Amino acid sequence: MHSFSYRANALLTFSVTILALMCAMTSLSDNLNSPSPSSQIQILNINWFQKQPHGNDEVSLTMNITADLRSLFTWNTKQVFVFVAAEYETPKNSLNQVSLWDAIIPTKEHANFWVQTANKYRLVDQGSNLRGKEFNLTLHWHVMPKTGKMFADKIVMSGYRLPEDYR
Amino acid sequence: MDWQGQKLAEQLMQILLLVFAVVAFTAGYLMGSFQTMIQIYAGGVVLTTLITVPNWPWFNRHPLQWLDPSEAEKHPKPQVQPVSSKKKSAKK
Numbered sequence: 001m002h003s004f005s006y007r008a009n010a011l012l013t014f015s016v017t018i019l020a021l022m023c024a025m026t027s028l029s030d031n032l033n034s035p036s037p038s039s040q041i042q043i044l045n046i047n048w049f050q051k052q053p054h055g056n057d058e059v060s061l062t063m064n065i066t067a068d069l070r071s072l073f074t075w076n077t078k079q080v081f082v083f084v085a086a087e088y089e090t091p092k093n094s095l096n097q098v099s100l101w102d103a104i105i106p107t108k109e110h111a112n113f114w115v116q117t118a119n120k121y122r123l124v125d126q127g128s129n130l131r132g133k134e135f136n137l138t139l140h141w142h143v144m145p146k147t148g149k150m151f152a153d154k155i156v157m158s159g160y161r162l163p164e165d166y167r
Numbered sequence: 168m169d170w171q172g173q174k175l176a177e178q179l180m181q182i183l184l185l186v187f188a189v190v191a192f193t194a195g196y197l198m199g200s201f202q203t204m205i206q207i208y209a210g211g212v213v214l215t216t217l218i219t220v221p222n223w224p225w226f227n228r229h230p231l232q233w234l235d236p237s238e239a240e241k242h243p244k245p246q247v248q249p250v251s252s253k254k255k256s257a258k259k
Contacts, residue, residue: 001174015212
């Protein structure tokens with residue numbers, strides 16, 4: 001503490017240490033929040049359903065996605081990334097996950113949303129297993145914090161079925 | 168800055184920073200605003216820097232009392248005894 005630069009150095013290191021501690025506590029405070037998000041997805045239409053020339057099934061569908069993710073937001077939330085994945089089982093793979101739609105929710109005000117959309121990314125199977133296939137639509141989300149731990153969770157919605165024939 | 172001043176500066180720095188951190192975290196958490204927390208803490212760090220880093224007069228209230236030269240001469244420094252040079256001669 002005898003010189004200007006020594007004091008400046010001591011202050012800098014101590015203040016940054018405390019800042020790190022504050023960030024850690026902020027991240028820990030996220031655990032006090034117990035979110036209760038809800039979501040519903042309705043399939044409005046199968047736009048087309050066909051076999052690609054090289055043998056893979058491809059579907060285009062229109063969905064109605066409703067979700068209330070406001071309870072995911074805390075004071076330490078920067079944004080929330082959500083995506084909808086079609087999940088189904090085939091003889092070759094015990095779990096196929098195909099992302100159909102995604103979005104970034106920047107604020108709590110945008111977290112109670114409703115969107116009607118065709119699949120943003122193509123739903124293509126590895127092979128030709130989609131006819132009459134029962135599948136789940138899963139809403140996954142990743143909560144990106146301003147500092148600290150990232151949280152991820154999902155809501156599985158089951159009971160969807162693709163048509164028996166190509167159209 | 169004298170000895171007492173150095174102690175005071177260090178304690179002031181630590182206490183001020185901790186107090187600002189606690190205030191900033193509490194305010195940020197209660198208002199639900201991360202930005203508020205960072206702003207209050209940043210303000211606290213700047214204020215603490217201004218208070219404890221420059222050599223302010225209140226850190227120099229206890230100057231060291233040096234002995235007068237005449238007084239010092241009456242108590243001569245103990246002289247170092249020349250060490251017996253066994254090792255040196257062995258080396259040579």
